Amino acid sequence: MRDVAIVGAGQSTYGEHPNSGIKELFATAYDAMAESVDRGYDPDEVDAAHVGSLGVGGSQLGITGASLTSHVGLTGLPVQRVENACASGGFALLNAVQAVGSGIHDAVIASGVEKMLDLSGDRSKYWLGVSGDTEYERLAGMTFAGVYAIVAQRYLAETDAEHDHLSKVAVKNHENGALNPKAQFQREVSVEKAAGAPEIADPLNLYDACPTTDGAACALVVPADEAHRYTDDPVYITGFGGGSDYLALHDRETITSLSAVREAADAAYDRAGRTPAEVDFAEVHDCFTIAELLAYEDLGFADRGEGWRLVEEGRTARDGDLPVNTSGGLKAKGHPLGATGIGQVVEVFEQLRGEAGDRQVDGEVALSHNVGGSGGAATVFVYEVAR
Amino acid sequence: MRDVAIVGAGQSTYGEHPNSGIKELFATAYDAMAESVDRGYDPDEVDAAHVGSLGVGGSQLGITGASLTSHVGLTGLPVQRVENACASGGFALLNAVQAVGSGIHDAVIASGVEKMLDLSGDRSKYWLGVSGDTEYERLAGMTFAGVYAIVAQRYLAETDAEHDHLSKVAVKNHENGALNPKAQFQREVSVEKAAGAPEIADPLNLYDACPTTDGAACALVVPADEAHRYTDDPVYITGFGGGSDYLALHDRETITSLSAVREAADAAYDRAGRTPAEVDFAEVHDCFTIAELLAYEDLGFADRGEGWRLVEEGRTARDGDLPVNTSGGLKAKGHPLGATGIGQVVEVFEQLRGEAGDRQVDGEVALSHNVGGSGGAATVFVYEVAR
Helix, strand or coil, X not given: CCCEEEEEEEECCCECCCCCCHHHHHHHHHHHHHHHCCCCCCHHHCCEXXXXXXXXXXXXXXXXXXXXXXXXXXXXXXXXXXXXXXXXXXXXXXXXXXXXXXXXXXXXXXXXXXXXXXXXXXXXXXXXXXXXXXXXXHCCCCCHHHHHHHHHHHHHHHCCCCHHHHHHHHHHHHHHHCCCCCCCCCCCCCHHHHHCCCEEECCEEXXXXXXXXXXEEEEEXXXXXXXHHCCCCCEEEEEEEEEECCCCHHHCCCCCCCHHHHHHHHHHHHHHCCCHHHCCXXXXXXXXXXXXXXXXXXXXXXXXXXXHHHHHCCCCCCCCCCCEXXXXXXXXXXXXXXXXXXXXXXXXXXXXXXXXXXXXXXXXXXXXXXXXXCCCEEEEEEEECCC | CCCEEEEEEEECCCECCCCCCHHHHHHHHHHHXXXXXXXXXXXXXXXXXXXXXXXXXXXCCCCHHHHHHHHHCCCCCCEEEEEECECHHHHHHHHHHHHHHCCCCCCEEEEXXXXXXXXXXXXXXXXXXXXXXXXXXXXXXXXXXXHHHHHXXXXXXXXXXXXXXXXXXXXXXXXXXXXXXXXXXXXXXXXXXXXXXXXXXXXXXXXXXXXCCEEEEEEEEEEHHHHHHCCCCCEEEEEEEEEECCCCHHHCCCCCCCHHXXXXXXXXXXXXXXXXXXXXXXXXXXXXXXXXXXXXXXXXXXXXXXXXXXXXXXXXXCCCCCCECCCCHXXXXXXXXXXXXXXXXXXXXXXXXXXXXXXXXXXXXXXXXEEECCCCEEEEEEEECCC
16 A cells, blocks of 8 residues: 555644533644644545544434535535444554555545433443443443442552552643643642542542543544645654454453553554663553553553653653653543544644644654554554654 | 545344444354455454444444454454434445545444334434434424424425335335335235335335334445455446535425535546446435435436436336345345445445345446435445455
8 A cells, every 4th residue: 555644634632622512622623633734634635534432421323424414515526424432543543554555535624522411320430431342341340430449459460560550640641731731631630649549449449530522623634645735844653553453351362451452562563663661752542540551561662561660760651762642542532422533633743843832852763553442343553753 | 635435335134133232243244244255354464443323222332443443353453333314324435435544544444333123212202303403303293204294285386296105116126125125015006005004204105215224234345455465356336426416305495305425426437437328237225215206307317307207207217227225125125324434335246246136226336325314414425346
């Protein structure tokens, strides 16, 4: 396939949007994406669109994609909704990359949207549970936090990590979120506050969990050879991969390492011709703090069982040698499910172009990691400033 | 992109499956697909899978794709659910074609599944309404039959067609369904019975509407150059296209022609280098009888406002010059939403290989047409026995 690049990326603010539906949220991200295209965005050039969404709340479960794109005036083109729970955005990007890479299309939108905060009570519990296995987890009463709590229990038992290492992930990501004007939580927390928060599912407490979030994000994928028509500073996607696994924890060989992520990462590194050591910074899927530690290991940044040392040693802090979640991550930036994988693209796009303001880090090779549910699906992308 | 071919295709029976969930339905179609690969199917060769489903009933709304593929033992590979209401299957195929065509993958599953018949009462009404526009149609009380009834009213007012022409679509498709051992309704109906059925939304009656259906379908897409490793009789996909439009009828320029279909058909004919006159037979999306008449016109088989003449003159009957819906169509074969677009592939695959039994027709160029909702999304594919 031919090489591809991102030439525009934008997002809504993440947080509470009581007066916006998914159409308005999508339009905000779309407009921000259009604005970010340095030499101007022409909607007539767009050939196709992929929209990641779990459809939380069910306001428009059918033809969700075209309901959004037609709202911003894009009609005619092939548009579809892509669903892989919290990895819906990542898979929307995977489709866009393949559509452009194949030569079939020359400009494809990869986007995501979710509106979660107007749910309450049972509806909320239902929608947050649909990413686990229905038969063996959700209907048996397991909450989504409960799934990751089991993973965390096992991780703490198998390794030398302690709960404070989980809290330090939250503290780090809040430090970054405090500098991100699009983040849901733009404030720092202390280790003491994070460690002492009310428990939600032993051993996870409130500060181990990402919030529920309204938000949308949007990116424009074009052929690498065409990128300079749009900007002097394209971001090339040099590696990509997706993976899947059994949804229910009990079906997996291990629960402290996600095989879907390892499959996706292998494919992405292989295609990019890069090793984990060559990644300068990363956005990873920290839906719960434990998930960030697993990500370190599954992405090859740390050996198995040693991921907690990266946060202990400050290596993944903004001033460390491998900054992770400079955006604030899902923990502080927020987690509008279907939008998250594309929101990660926005952060990488801004960082690699030197547009990340107070949270700017150095680097020319970046990675994003998006996980569906507890690891039933995952994508990994490698981004570079040069081809 | 490189050329692609289908080397396997299979489906469950369409109808009532009270003792099967979506996993079991999917497995039945997957096994049938595997069985159809002449030189043997090797699951280890599969690189990715796309699953079309609207998720009716909501039993597994998150990571639906991998919940199904892991059930049949496929893990590791990138899998996703594709949603475009009743065109979900068609878009799953579009993704599979692009993934193989790009050279990224060498064997990709395109599939679809829906389980509809265990719904009842309000849940059923909700799920059948989600393909229309939520704000202006569903929440305003419009049923999905009501949407197509408005289209039919307009069509009957604008053209010389009468309601009997709608009934003749049903009669023709039941004639075909009577010969399809996988069809939900394997029985003929008379024009009198179809025309005199109870009204459901003026001018549409019960026999103008497709049934609700449980079912699944599955196809294997490979590079054309590799096809003969699998079979002596591959079916080449020479043309493909997708389109979209506003969901709500009132936003469209016309409601008696679907621009999403015209966009998809233009792209498919253009890529295949074919004209409508060169199509030997077609599977079209007759969710309501009126939809088949619109399909004739939007696909270029008849001039605008003249589609009804094809059924009046028997040209789209099995012994006509352009047989349409030899499977029985959505009307008689059944309409398990996400599976429908892939079920059409199964019919085309069997017909082009001479395996369609009593309903066999002649032809070397075929077309399938899959519509989401009332035209918010659509795909068109052209299939040929030679490249």
